[in-house]
Amino acid sequence: MAQKSFRQALNEALHFEMGRDPRVIMMGEDLTGGAGANGVKDAWGGPFGVTRGLLDAFGPERIRDTPISEAAFIGAAAGAALTGLRPIAEIMFVDFAGVCLDQIMNQAAKFRYMFGGRAKTPLVIRATYGAGSRSGSQHTQALYPIFTHIPGLKVVIPSTPYDAKGLLLQAIRDDDPVIFLEHKMLYDTVGDVPDGAYTIPFGEARVARDGKDVLIIAIGRMVQVAEEAARKLASEGISAAIIDPRTTSPLDEDTLLDFTETIGRVVIVDEANPRCSVATDISALLADKCFDALKAPIKLVTAPHAPVPYAPNLEDAYIPSADAVVKAATSIVKR
Template identity: 55%
Template sequence: MTVKTMREALNDALFQEMRRDPGVIVIGEDVSGGAGGSSGSRDAAGGIFGVTKGLMGEFGDKRVIDTPISESAIIGLANGAALAGMRPVAELMFADFVGVAMDQIYNQMAKFRYMFGGKAKAPIVVRMSMGAGMNAAAQHSQTIYSMLSAVPGLKVVVPSNPADAKGMLAAAIRDDDPVIFLEHKALYSSKGEVPDGEYVAPLHGASLVQSGKDATVVALGRMVSFAGKAAAKLAADGITIDLIDLRSTSPIDEEMILESLSLTGRLVVVDESNPICSIASEIAAIAAEKGFASLRAPVARVTAPHTPVPFARELERMYVPGPDRIEAAIRKAVKGE
């Protein structure tokens, strides 16, 4: 295995799947680097985050398609291409702008297979950057997986590390249903070991990052590493946790969560999104409905406040659920402190 950034791992997956299947196309704003870079040639950057760099040079502009700044056009094109037998990977530069294309997503692609009685499929991947912590202000920093997970017919995944980013993106491209693929902006430069060559990871199912006896901590995306930092501090005091990386918010791996809860008796959910109608709320409901007999303490939710993401760096640091808040929530669940 090779150590790579999440950005490089995602790029690997796109190259892998486009080489494997000529029906895979990439659609979005500046995905081929725009009309020209400093060198005077296309493919100067490969999108604002560099994930699609190099694709244009190998696959050409028939398969790496720059679009106008129109999310509805991007998703509308992806919908039509999928119904025509292709496997589009549509990039929306920021998840915050998904509202512009919501009809095409929740009222069209999510319902194609159902409304056509299984005679049509929608093998579409919608890649979006998300998340706070990069000083990008309220309209470019939201985590919207809760809203999209509420739509029947959509699969929603949130990788937390480079290996999952590569493997899950490959799996998403091969899937016959629409997949919302959410990438935290603060993780693009994070590094980890990534399998070389062709690699496909399970699209669904949580991952047990570490084992412990005192509490079950469920996190996703950037929050997985923050929860890991909190766990390291707690271990010095003899408190150990099961840390579960949710990986997918639709479907949710209820089985792993409930199995862990039956062993630890305490549940802390760490979710960067706002608290109302959140993934944290959903997991708390699952625990209350199906794991109540196992609970030895109230379910704790560590989330952002119910406010827009602040622009000021000091306020944004307070907004994001950090390791200290997670540590305090776990300590309270375990010891009542």
């Protein structure tokens, strides 16, 4: 199996699905990376290089650079989905979703419900998220709890190149609106990715590591942090299992509950701010359904309830670390 980057995996998924289905279109700011500047047709494929080559392959009718107005092009994409197209709209940074939250929350997410199930909205909204790139507090938030809270949206957070490709293909083929979130610090990570097409069903968590002493549930980039922590714990004789939910809506409750029942000690690692987060939601679920199986309190390792700092040393301290996960896990295993 070929080794490919997270970025390449996403690019392959976009190329494949646009070639397979002529109804798939893309729209967003700077998708072609400065097309038209100095005669360049496709400079570098968007700010993160994910959409490179799509303009040459599918032309300006299907790859559309838009004005800097998220409200306009997300609204247009939602309307296009209702008419039978399958749009992929890119919000450059998820932080900008506030500009178009009405179009997402009150329109796209509600169409199926408002029209009695007769309307389909096959819309994918891709966006980057997460800290670590020195981009400032307005470009680095982990806002997936907001979208997870909204009925009618499916929320996808891949952590590996393999999952990025399979989940994006599944998202494009889904008949409901999907928020597809890509951590900026994962684009250059590399892993095994098949050349052909494959899909990963929503609502099926991935068991990233087996273990018996403590369960670590980690979201997005935090899976890497959890894996580093698990290696450190292993050197201390502590066996850690790791589960990556992959999607927060739908959430694979069964896998989380089964592992919690078996292991009885849980650490949840979430880059989002702690209040009303996915970590607190999962913690409440496990406490409600598995209380008698718990051998220790559930521990949460999250970012602080504060904006992401710009100063590099403070930003690094803001992001949940492997050492913090080790400390939390050790405290409940040795309790």
